[in-house]
Amino acid sequence: MGRLVTTLTRAVRQRVLARTGAVDLSRLDKVPESLAWPLRRDGTAPSARLQATRNADPVQRLVRLFGMEVWLVTGDEECREVLADSASYSTDIRPYMGRSGSATDGDIGGLGFTDPPDHTRLRRLLVPEFTMRRLQRLAPLIQQVVDRQLDELEAAAAHAEDGVVDLVPTVAFPVPFLVICDLLGLPDERRETFRSLATQRFDVTGGGPGTLGAIGGSREFLLAEVARQRHDPGPGLIGQLIREHGEEISDFELGGLADGVFTGGLETSASMLALGTAHLLEHRELWHRLRADPSIAPALVDELLRLLSVVQVAFPRFARHDVVVAGRSIPAGSVVLCSLPAANRDPRTGPGDDLDLDRAGPGHLAFGHGFHRCIGAELARMELVTTLTTLAQRLPDLALAAAPEDLEHRALSIVFGVESVPVTLHAAG
Template sequence: MKRQILGLVRRTLLTVLPARSVDLSRLDRIPEHLSWPLRRDGFDPDPRLASTRASEPVHRLGSLLGIDIWLVTGEEAGRQTLTEQDAFSTDIRPYVGKRGAADGDIGGLGFTDPPDHTRLRRLITPEFTMRRLQRIQPSLDRIIAGQLDEIEARARVHDVVDLVPAFAFPIPFLMICDLLGLPDRDRETFRELGHARFDVTSGGVGALGAISASREFLKEATARQRREPGPGLIGQIIREHGDEISDFDLAGLADGVFTGGMETSAGMLAMGTAVLLGHPTAWQQMAEDPDFVGPAVEELLRYLSVVQVAFPRFAKHDIVVGGQLVRTGDVVLVSLPGANRDPSFGAAPDSFDPTRTPASHLAFGHGIHRCVGAELARMELRAAYPALARRFPQMRLTDDDPGFLPSSLVYGVRQVLARPW
């Protein structure tokens, strides 16, 4: 009876006191008891994820500003959480004060619920079908070839090349700029906005400020293209849908493409190359066997899971997830590395095994918020890895410590030093 009364009081307070009174953007740091799931040991997740998954796949991490926060590490519970759109909201705006709600810094597909999410996704999904993506394959091949030339030129001068600035970063960056239709004059500004938004070492203030700057830049770019539509995705949506979409919503979609397609692919290209170079047989097969490429890429996506957590889910009503009662207003975080190392993926899930039978992993999320650019990312990885391996079959790492990024929402490395021949 006492528990029922407490639950009634809690739900009443959530109704009477608006969520807007909780402002996550003012946090100057994320407490350790909440941030440890973002930590890793090299390519591997924090060992605590495995032990938590074994004992409690849905685990209460603790509370923050009066909100209970749950961590999901099991694959089955992860899929349930990401699929339950009627039970969860991803709209974070009520929780970030004026920075997100009044100023419009937060939005886009990831932080939008139906019906707005349905409307916006309908506008952008056709641009990421395989049929339309095939049109940019020549551009992708040209960009990759240019970076391979850059690697060779640097190696002839310095012998050892850092593959992050020469290969992993520029390929998705140039591809996204081409895809969005950003003119050359905007690209350097866009480049500078690429990293800070995923770093949570400074808490909500730093990350949200970086998102705000990125969104403002894209709103200005969208407004210019409203007057004179460019050849890329922004201009295409303006030509096809006109006033059906506002500059704010279109900038949000463009920002989502940037978020999902640049830093994530850069992390995959950098760390995936390092993993492959640590497996000489796989490196050779990547260069010689086209049938090897697809399954190996899927295994790298599962194994590395560069996106650390899915978009936060806010419980709209009480729901049982993985045997745990999640109450109205609670936040649920799905650890994608944790779920992707679940024993359901077969023997030795903590090992990279390119011969593993490909399974439906969660690297791109799941449900209505699954990454809309998943096929673009796959296309980049399937083209870039084998091209690099064919051009430099004798490439080898010269440093075993690539400088892994701490506490980043999108995992990555600072450098990948290699000798091409």
């Protein structure tokens, strides 16, 4: 989803430059509050304002910006209606950037910003690699990665003077990173460069330009890797698609797909691992239940996905024509944003703010909905189930080393997360 921030920034900048010839929004150091407030949280929960908005009016005009109406959809049923309607909405942002909309035109790749027929063709190439049968071959790898990272966690704690270690750089980030590297087929000698680029995407100390530069850097890396594997296909996803489809897919398209797998599978999974573990350690009864009965892990993971909803906004939809949602008339050309955290806690259709294992299931919107639903959803579930189950079994006394309210959450981000999760591995005394 980091690419979503980049693309939206560029899209708005293009429209302003076309109108004024003088303004460059890439230099802005903050998002207007009229657009920012739906991204704010109360702890890990959607803000009280966002939940009140959903309960009172689940479809409302958020703001008019540079001649475009921006609408916010917050209800579960209403979000599903928008996200499932590919006839009324486009996700292709290229026409808003003065480009033709062809999959080979411009600097946007992947599935998220692509409409049929390009989306249909590209997704058809990728789907076979993400079936449960294919993904099961990664199960031993995921377990090996988790075990190795817990070894590193224990070593770091043993060397820490106070026994406190941060779960984010030792477990939450490296587990999905290493799995993605193996999935894509990146050779070992190139992973350190890739790790540096990936880490920078999480580091906001350099401001927007630093983060956007890191995003561009990772895409350039993947495009170069695709070009290299075109002549020497590796054992992973990139090489497999080259071997099976050859000239049917261009380097640009394949690089976009690889970047989509990377951005969708790293930032979201790392955030979920960090936040999910922190939630379980805060609610010890859940931690003890998981340790006593690992079979609850799939249901528990789905409820954590629903409650935490780290992807805050689905890919923006652009109304192709006038549409009506929940009795509200949305004019053609409007941008429609679906708030996934608000929808996932909608009390009209689910348990709301309560974690309910009896009602848990994959029907939440954490992975989106419709034909743009995250293609890597099952891989993310596998990583979460394996990591949380192994943590609970191997480190039953794992505990937060800070009060939950003192954890530093990302204040304003498309992918919600926590900067660090300090923990102790053993009970005091």
